[in-house]
Amino acid sequence: MRRTRTRIVAGVACAGVAVLALAAAGARVNTSKSIPLGLYWASSAPVDKGVYILFCPPQRSVFDDARDRGYIGAGFCPGGYGYMMKRVVATRDDTVAVADDGVRVNGELLAHSAPIRTDRSGRALPRYRSGRYKLGESELLPMSDASATSFDARYFGPIERAQIRSVLRPLITW
Secondary structure (H helix, E strand, C coil), rough: CCHHHHHHHHHHHHHHHHHHHHHHCCEECCCCCCCCCEEEEEEECCCCCCEEEECCCCCCCHHHHHHHHCCCCCCCHHEECCCEEEEEEECCCEEEECCCCCECCCCCCCCCCCCCCCCCCCECCCCCCCEECCCCCCCEEECCCCCCCCCCHHHHHCCCHHEEEEEEEEECCC
């Protein structure tokens, strides 16, 4: 009995070390609805439209509320925020507009981008307000392409490139 318990503890410890080693090497697991579920690899590839990114949210009150309400996790980013994963849908010189029917990039309406007025608990959601906005040199727009209920740029607006920690390459998704 004691020998079996020791083997179980040793096996769990080895699995834990393996997971930590993979994370240190660049493996990232996404379990949120923001991007497809799965295993991703962090890289230093260039940030451009269409790539998935891992970023630290900027310190703004909208992210304080998001963390307090459970839209984003607590973590090691400044402000005590957890990392976020999204797809880059707009970059420098792209024109962005957020309206009742959704987010438009250069006039094209993005799928799953209509802002929702309230969360599941009936609390009003924030809304990034812009008529038409041209992204600056260091700005980009992170959005979900996988979920209409994701907490993304339609609620908080563009972020700065300095917030990005890595580009994520999908390894296995479902």
